[in-house]
Amino acid sequence: MGLAEFLIQALNSFQYGLLLFMLAAGLTLIFGIMGVVNLAHGSFYMLGAYLAYGFTTLTDNLGMALVLGAGVGFAFGWLLERGLFRFFYTRDHLDQVLLTFGLIYLFEELRAIVWGNDVHGVPIPAWLKGSVPLTDTLSYPYYRLFVGAVCLALAVGLWALIHRTRLGMHIRAGAFNRTMAQALGIDIERLYAIVFAMGVALAAVAGMVAAPLSSVYPNMGGSVLIMCFVVVVIGGIGSIRGAFIAALLVGTVDTFGKVLLPQLASMLVYVLMALVLLWRPQGLFKN
Amino acid sequence: MSASHATTTHLSPALMRALAIATVGLALLPLGAEDYTIDAVTRMMILALFAMSLDLLQGVTGLVSLGHAAYFGLAGYVLAFLTPESEAVSLWTSLPLAMLASAALALLVGALVVRTSGIYFIMSTMAFGQMVFYLFFDNKALGGSDGLFVNFRPQAGWFDLDNRLHFFYFTLVCLLLVYGFLRRLLHSPLGRALQGIRVNEHRMRAVGFNTYTHKLSAFTLSGALAGLAGYLWGAQTGFINPELMGFHWSAHLIMMVILGGMGNFAGAIIGAFAFEYTLHLFKDLPVIAGFDLGQHWQLVMGLFIVAVVVWLPQGLLGGLQRLMSRGDGQRGAPHA
Amino acid sequence: MREVLLQAQSLTKRFGGLAAVNEVSLDWARNEIHAVIGPNGAGKSTLTHLLSGEYTPSSGRVKLLGQDVTGWSCEAISHAGLGRSFQKTNVFLSFTVWENIRLSAQAQLTPSPAKPWAWLQRAEHHAEVNARAEQALVLAGLAHQRHTLAQHMSHGEQRQLEIAMCLATEPQVLLLDEPLAGMGPAEADRMVELLLALKPNHAVLLVEHDMDAVFALADQLSVMVNGQLIASGTVADIRAHPEVQAAYLGEVT
Numbered sequence: 001m002g003l004a005e006f007l008i009q010a011l012n013s014f015q016y017g018l019l020l021f022m023l024a025a026g027l028t029l030i031f032g033i034m035g036v037v038n039l040a041h042g043s044f045y046m047l048g049a050y051l052a053y054g055f056t057t058l059t060d061n062l063g064m065a066l067v068l069g070a071g072v073g074f075a076f077g078w079l080l081e082r083g084l085f086r087f088f089y090t091r092d093h094l095d096q097v098l099l100t101f102g103l104i105y106l107f108e109e110l111r112a113i114v115w116g117n118d119v120h121g122v123p124i125p126a127w128l129k130g131s132v133p134l135t136d137t138l139s140y141p142y143y144r145l146f147v148g149a150v151c152l153a154l155a156v157g158l159w160a161l162i163h164r165t166r167l168g169m170h171i172r173a174g175a176f177n178r179t180m181a182q183a184l185g186i187d188i189e190r191l192y193a194i195v196f197a198m199g200v201a202l203a204a205v206a207g208m209v210a211a212p213l214s215s216v217y218p219n220m221g222g223s224v225l226i227m228c229f230v231v232v233v234i235g236g237i238g239s240i241r242g243a244f245i246a247a248l249l250v251g252t253v254d255t256f257g258k259v260l261l262p263q264l265a266s267m268l269v270y271v272l273m274a275l276v277l278l279w280r281p282q283g284l285f286k287n
Numbered sequence: 288m289s290a291s292h293a294t295t296t297h298l299s300p301a302l303m304r305a306l307a308i309a310t311v312g313l314a315l316l317p318l319g320a321e322d323y324t325i326d327a328v329t330r331m332m333i334l335a336l337f338a339m340s341l342d343l344l345q346g347v348t349g350l351v352s353l354g355h356a357a358y359f360g361l362a363g364y365v366l367a368f369l370t371p372e373s374e375a376v377s378l379w380t381s382l383p384l385a386m387l388a389s390a391a392l393a394l395l396v397g398a399l400v401v402r403t404s405g406i407y408f409i410m411s412t413m414a415f416g417q418m419v420f421y422l423f424f425d426n427k428a429l430g431g432s433d434g435l436f437v438n439f440r441p442q443a444g445w446f447d448l449d450n451r452l453h454f455f456y457f458t459l460v461c462l463l464l465v466y467g468f469l470r471r472l473l474h475s476p477l478g479r480a481l482q483g484i485r486v487n488e489h490r491m492r493a494v495g496f497n498t499y500t501h502k503l504s505a506f507t508l509s510g511a512l513a514g515l516a517g518y519l520w521g522a523q524t525g526f527i528n529p530e531l532m533g534f535h536w537s538a539h540l541i542m543m544v545i546l547g548g549m550g551n552f553a554g555a556i557i558g559a560f561a562f563e564y565t566l567h568l569f570k571d572l573p574v575i576a577g578f579d580l581g582q583h584w585q586l587v588m589g590l591f592i593v594a595v596v597v598w599l600p601q602g603l604l605g606g607l608q609r610l611m612s613r614g615d616g617q618r619g620a621p622h623a
Numbered sequence: 624m625r626e627v628l629l630q631a632q633s634l635t636k637r638f639g640g641l642a643a644v645n646e647v648s649l650d651w652a653r654n655e656i657h658a659v660i661g662p663n664g665a666g667k668s669t670l671t672h673l674l675s676g677e678y679t680p681s682s683g684r685v686k687l688l689g690q691d692v693t694g695w696s697c698e699a700i701s702h703a704g705l706g707r708s709f710q711k712t713n714v715f716l717s718f719t720v721w722e723n724i725r726l727s728a729q730a731q732l733t734p735s736p737a738k739p740w741a742w743l744q745r746a747e748h749h750a751e752v753n754a755r756a757e758q759a760l761v762l763a764g765l766a767h768q769r770h771t772l773a774q775h776m777s778h779g780e781q782r783q784l785e786i787a788m789c790l791a792t793e794p795q796v797l798l799l800d801e802p803l804a805g806m807g808p809a810e811a812d813r814m815v816e817l818l819l820a821l822k823p824n825h826a827v828l829l830v831e832h833d834m835d836a837v838f839a840l841a842d843q844l845s846v847m848v849n850g851q852l853i854a855s856g857t858v859a860d861i862r863a864h865p866e867v868q869a870a871y872l873g874e875v876t
Contacts, residue, residue: 037406039538093406094351098545098596101538105589112583226417226534229410237406266425270418274399277411281402471743476729479746483726486715493675493713495701495730495792 001259004135009255015144017251018151022206023224024231024243025158026199032238033171033195036088039100041228042221043107044200048073048207049216050111053120055208062125066150069208070201077200081193089192108218117218122211147209154202155244162240171195227254230269234276236283246284294346294550294601296473296482299612302604306553314459317452325451326523327567331560332458333519336465338543338555340512343469345541346549347478348505349485351409353537354396354416355513358389360532362514363521364423365389367435375439378448382441386514392419393510394503401502404488413534424529434528437521448522458519462556465512469552481505546595548602557604565591625652628826629705629796634673634683636666643669645850646683651796651826656818658829658837661847662870667830668710670847671798674828675707676700688795702731706794708785710801710830716774720765721756723773723784727791728755756791762820763787764813779810786817796826803833815840838862846870 001009027041048069055065088096124143131139162168170191173181182188214220231250235242250269257268276284298306317325337359344350362385369381400411423429440448448454472478480501483491491498521527530536539562547558569587572580580587599606629651636644644666651657659667672678674685676697684693687703695703715723729752747753760766763783768776773784782802789797802818803811815836821827831837837844838858845855846867854864861867 031406037409093409094345094541094545095596095600097351097353097409097538098541099593101542102589102592102596105585105592109583109586109589112585222534226414230414233407233410233414263426266421267418270414273411273414277399277403282407474745474747475743476746476749476752479722479726479729483715483718486717487713490713490715490788491726491730492696492698493677493701493707493709494727494788495698497698 002135004138007134008138008140009259010252011140011144011148013252013255014248015148015151015251016255017248018148018155019206019210020224020227020231020251021155021244021247022151022202023228024235024247025155025240026202027228028232028235028238028240028243029171029195030199031232034085034089034192036085037093037096037100038085039097039225040103040107040221041199041203042223042225043104044073044077044203044221045207045210045224046111046219046221047076047107048204048209049122049211049214049220050115050207051204052122052208052211053216054115056122060125062128066205066208070205073201073204074197076204077197078193080200081196085196086189086192104221107221112218119215119217121215124212143212147213150209151206154205158202158240167191167194227269230273232283234273234283236285239283239285242283242285294485294548296550298551298553298604299608301611302608305607305611310463314456317455322451325455327563329451329455329458329523330520331563332455332462333516333523334543334563335556335559336458336462336519337513337516337540338547338559339465339469339552340509340516341540342544342549342552342555343472343481343512344505344509345544346551346555347473347485348481348502349488350401350502350506351412351541352416352506352509353409353413353534353541354419355412355509355540356534356536357396357416357419357532358393358510358513359517359520359536360423360527360529361392361419362386362389362517363437363527363531364429364435366441366518366521367430367437367527370438370441372438375442378441378443382515382518385518386511389514389517390507390511393513394507397503397506397510401499401506413537416532416534416537420529420532420534423532430527430529432529434526437525437527440522440525454523458523461515461519465515466552466556473552477501477504542592542595546599546602548604548606551604554602554604558602561603625655626826627652628688629674629828630684630686631670631674632684632686634670634685635681636669636673636678637681642681642850644673644680647847647850647852648683649845649852649855651828653795653826654823655842656822656827656829656840657843657845658831658841659845659847660831660834660837664849665847666850667847668800669850671707671800671828671830675705675798701792701794704795705798706789706792706796707798708782708789708800708802710804712778712781712785714773714781714784714788717772719770719772720776720784720787721760721769724759724765724787724791725752725756727788728752728759731792755793759787759791762790763817779806779814782806782810782814783817786814790821794825796828797821798828800830801832802829803831803836811836 023041023045027038030036030038051069051072052065055068056062059065088099091099128143128146131141132145133139162171170181170186173184173186178188227250231243231246234249235246249272253268253272254265258265261268316328341352341355344352344355365385365388366381369376369384396415400408400415403411424432446453446457448457480491480496483496484498484501488498517531520531543558543562544555545558546562547556548554566588569584569591570581572584572587574580627650631647631649634644634647635642647670649657659670661667669678673680676692676695676699679694684691686692687700687705690703692700692703715726718726729746729749732749732752732755760769763786765780765783765787768780773781776784782804786799786802803814806814811833818827818840829837829840841858843855844858844861846853846861848870853870854861854867
């Protein structure tokens with residue numbers, strides 16, 4: 001593998017890893033803070049992708065579509081948390097698994113009703129078409145760099161939010177001890193709604209930004225959900241830092257795996273997970 | 288962090304009588320039914336076997352596995368691989384081999400996964416289940432996304448699995464034998480220990496149980512029994528595909544066990560029958576106010592799942608038991 | 624002649640930068656009730672967790688019946704002869720009293736799940752398990768409650784059940800974490816009687832806040848403050864100890 005080839009795969013790994021992080025961060029936050037396992041998290045990704053499809057048929061401005069999508073995702077997440085998920089907090093994991101599995105069906109059907117069952121492509125906006133030349137024959141698409149940049153920016157934003165703002169402090173307090181946080185005057189209800197909505201928005205934006213790369217099709221949430229779970233298990237539930245590192249690890253193993261060992265590619269990530277579980281059953285970073 | 292899901296270990300005598308009558312009815316079914324119905328009920332019995340295997344893991348030991356379908360599908364694939372192009376394979380060699388394969392996979396995965404608990408367990412079982420799914424989906428040599436055909440039903444010798452009635456009764460016998468075995472197991476020292484693990488694993492360890500080996504035993508045994516069901520499915524339908532190992536199938540299985548009532552195995556059987564029948568109903572729903580409910584059965588299914596979890600925590604069997612014997616006292620406590 | 628059954632040798636447990644237990648060395652002998660007292664956060668519970676195998680020490684050793692059991696799992700230590708009751712009632716709530724105790728007795732006696740007959744014989748038919756369970760049941764004074772569900776018992780009765788479960792494993796050493804907590808006077812008296820009856824055959828580590836009971840029961844008394852052992856000796860010694868008075872007991876008349 002030449003240097004340019006290696007660079008391309010490394011960039012792909014990074015970009016895929018960051019995309020996974022957007023999803024895993026939401027999932028691990030929601031689980032770490034509210035204790036809810038959400039099988040429907042992949043559906044938010046799908047929602048984002050279909051929103052991208054919907055918005056780009058209306059407007060050609062990707063930037064505006066992203067902002068709108070984040071807004072819709074956030075609002076949807078807020079409503080979902082206030083209207084449904086907050087009743088799941090006291091339920092045991094089995095109930096949560098089933099309830100959120102039922103939600104997958106519901107979301108799939110709602111999507112079918114609104115957008116139908118066809119596969120769609122989402123065009124890359126004009127100003128992002130084209131690629132950066134690396135060698136005489138190889139180049140790297142601008143759009144992929146853009147995706148990486150957006151995800152990285154959001155990751156930094158999330159870190160800043162959690163570690164540098166009052167809201168972030170409240171989130172960390174709430175994760176640590178719900179009753180204590182309440183005693184300190186933190187509005188736990190509102191906090192949970194915010195965290196959940198943020199998780200949904202992150203997933204939706206991930207879906208939107210990835211849509212031109214992966215196309216938009218029914219059940220697309222399923223495969224990304226599994227990857228997400230693998231990232232969260234490897235990283236350690238409730239740990240954002242763990243999710244970040246695990247996401248990059250998974251992105252790398254998967255990307256290079258597909259190039260170097262195509263027969264076993266899809267299994268490599270699970271072998272990685274198995275090795276981590278052997279070494280540290282609670283993931284790399286305990287919360 | 289939260290209350291654990293209700294289980295119904297103890298069945299009242301009245302309920303047991305009702306179930307006995309239902310079993311007799313089941314045994315007599317083929318005498319008056321159409322071929323289509325016999326096939327459908329055979330399939331329901333196979334799913335009931337599958338559900339009981341999960342009940343051992345989930346209802347008795349308290350381990351929620353989202354990857355149990357892997358052991359089901361693997362056995363079917365083993366049958367497909369063992370069946371030659373032009374003739375049948377012997378039931379008596381292929382069935383044990385298939386179950387052994389499922390048990391081996393369960394042992395391997397279990398050894399890793401049983402060290403985790405709670406949400407980690409759920410997520411890791413799901414991930415390993417998907418791993419097996421992708422292994423078969425991505426490899427043409429293993430059939431790929433198209434799956435594999437089981438060219439001939441296995442050869443049994445003194446009965447003929449190609450005969451619909453023989454297959455029905457063979458499945459029924461398997462069902463009853465496994466039910467009997469699992470009930471026996473429930474009251475054995477191992478069964479008691481597994482229930483103890485479900486109720487309070489920490490205390491079990493403090494008192495001296497090696498909960499790891501106990502959980503691993505349950506996981507492996509469950510896998511083997513799931514293999515039995517998967518083998519029969521492959522034999523009956525003649526076709527195995529990766530979806531039978533996927534997480535949707537695993538989640539449906541969990542639904543069946545919850546729907547029927549966990550922890551007593553009879554509930555798993557009832558849940559499997561009820562779930563299959565309900566699915567059948569949903570797909571056949573009429574058009575109401577211009578909205579084709581049958582086509583959008585997933586919507587109804589989603590709502591149904593939510594409704595069962597919220598309003599029927601002890602499943603149909605638990606609900607039925609409450610109806611039949613009001614004021615009946617102790618539930619969930621093994622007897623002295 | 625003191626027969627030492629359990630020893631803590633320079634036990635230390637660090638969480639991050641904090642030493643919850645700091646270089647504690649103590650021992651427990653048969654026919655002795657050796658109580659460990661101290662204010663909240665002193666490290667008493669951490670010490671019991673270290674001795675029973677729930678935590679692994681950062682440094683130091685634990686010796687049970689002469690054997691070095693440092694770093695052993697709690698199931699292994701339980702098999703080696705240590706039984707414990709918990710501060711927060713930790714019984715099988717949805718099982719009957721009998722099943723709670725029977726299951727505890729089973730822990731030490733049944734074959735591993737790898738043996739096939741463990742799968743098919745009825746649990747009730749194991750005579751030895753039943754005999755042990757019966758003995759523990761009677762000793763703890765719960766025979767009349769045999770068929771009651773644990774969750775239907777009063778708090779005090781559940782604490783008794785805790786002890787019974789501990790006894791069912793026929794340990795040599797008993798680690799009792801606040802057995803009298805939340806008990807009314809009659810129940811507390813019963814518990815004190817039980818502990819005195821158990822004393823001759825066991826080494827007893829008692830963690831307690833009820834000072835009257837401690838002074839009445841303890842042969843040896845050790846005081847921990849902020850993870851460190853500040854005094855150890857007979858009840859009279861400790862009561863007169865100036866540091867203990869200052870840190871914990873206040874003025875003793």
